[in-house]
Amino acid sequence: MRFNEKELVSLSRQPSERAAELGMRGPKKGDVVKKRLVKLIVNFLFYFRTDEEEPVGALLLEQCRVEREDDLAFSIAFLDEAERKYLFECDTQEQCLDWIDSIIKASYEFMRKNLIFYRTEIHRLTGKDPLEQYGISDETRFQVNTGLPPLPAPPT
Amino acid sequence: MKIHEKLLTHYLSCPSPVDKEGYLYKKRERNTSYHRRWFVLKGNLLFYQERPADRHLLGVIVLEGCIVQPNPPEGQFCFSLVFTGPGLRTYGLAADDCLGQESWVHALHSASHTCLSLLVKELGRLYEEAKRVSGESSQSPPVTEKGLNQSMATFNPGSSYSLQGKGTAMRDPRAYGGSHTLPAPLITIKTTNKRSPKLWPKRNALVTPLNGPAPTYGEWPLVGSDTLEDFSKLHEHYGDEVRQLRADWLRRKHEEEGHIEEDLIDLG
Numbered sequence: 001m002r003f004n005e006k007e008l009v010s011l012s013r014q015p016s017e018r019a020a021e022l023g024m025r026g027p028k029k030g031d032v033v034k035k036r037l038v039k040l041i042v043n044f045l046f047y048f049r050t051d052e053e054e055p056v057g058a059l060l061l062e063q064c065r066v067e068r069e070d071d072l073a074f075s076i077a078f079l080d081e082a083e084r085k086y087l088f089e090c091d092t093q094e095q096c097l098d099w100i101d102s103i104i105k106a107s108y109e110f111m112r113k114n115l116i117f118y119r120t121e122i123h124r125l126t127g128k129d130p131l132e133q134y135g136i137s138d139e140t141r142f143q144v145n146t147g148l149p150p151l152p153a154p155p156t
Numbered sequence: 157m158k159i160h161e162k163l164l165t166h167y168l169s170c171p172s173p174v175d176k177e178g179y180l181y182k183k184r185e186r187n188t189s190y191h192r193r194w195f196v197l198k199g200n201l202l203f204y205q206e207r208p209a210d211r212h213l214l215g216v217i218v219l220e221g222c223i224v225q226p227n228p229p230e231g232q233f234c235f236s237l238v239f240t241g242p243g244l245r246t247y248g249l250a251a252d253d254c255l256g257q258e259s260w261v262h263a264l265h266s267a268s269h270t271c272l273s274l275l276v277k278e279l280g281r282l283y284e285e286a287k288r289v290s291g292e293s294s295q296s297p298p299v300t301e302k303g304l305n306q307s308m309a310t311f312n313p314g315s316s317y318s319l320q321g322k323g324t325a326m327r328d329p330r331a332y333g334g335s336h337t338l339p340a341p342l343i344t345i346k347t348t349n350k351r352s353p354k355l356w357p358k359r360n361a362l363v364t365p366l367n368g369p370a371p372t373y374g375e376w377p378l379v380g381s382d383t384l385e386d387f388s389k390l391h392e393h394y395g396d397e398v399r400q401l402r403a404d405w406l407r408r409k410h411e412e413e414g415h416i417e418e419d420l421i422d423l424g
Contacts, residue, residue: 007245043199
């Protein structure tokens, strides 16, 4: 599958939400912990060999489970394969918790859910749909499902 | 660089909503002809394949760091994804008609993670204000520990979203606000790192208690910049481009009445 690699590498050089040197271990049996510069940018986790310009790889942080493994380590499991996890070792407990928080909140789907929550609540409290002023109130990505109070139809 | 393809294809196939899908023409990198492809927009990822039923994906475009530009000089319903930066690509795309072009441009404009992030922050701020005004006690987005682990949120928007039947019809120009334009490229908003250091409260090993509230808005990262200003600027810029596109289309329509248009896209 083709992807816009140059553009993604360029993205990996942008200011990050969070970046640190962590111990990183892959999901396969026999993988060992390696020191990597890990950078969280939008919903991607880039990891670099120390002092290299181009990342070794990029992990999309959607549909994944982040868990505390012990005092200083957390894991990310993908593809509903709970046993195949990437392990990350931090220097302090605080750093470990910070990373877990940041990764969870980096997910596009997490942000979407929050946006829908805020939109519904603001509408409930004020009677107004906050997305109307931006002209995006009928964007599919921000729709609420039938279980919740319906929003008014956008002005025609 | 390894992209872990399986993670992308898994995201595409999971039950979270597809933001937009449909046929578009994609310009080949090295020559001027176009291929018709089935595109699927989900989150900040634009996937493409030959046909909707295909299991094999041809490719994906990560939509961060690009500007979406309607591109009439190229062809009638054309638009581009311009990645800003040295040596970075521009993707040439074209829709079947004006409505298609407009709705894709609109969807792609607001697809980036950066854009959504600003919007969420702004809405969070409005929410706090609305609560203050109404005198309600604080209620955070109900994300459980499970939700924090990406499985499901108790506030569940549902596993399927119905695609809006109507296209994004001509919008009320007033929706786009004032007429000033954004002088600098959009990319500057993203690369300016104005964040102040984040202070996360200490928590126990479960991160948050089961079924308890998620961190309140006040605990979210403090952003040095004015989020309303940032998002309004983004919105103005998008709005201007789309308005320009509409104006051009209307003008062309008047001018070309009775004129048989030739095929501007080489399908051969």
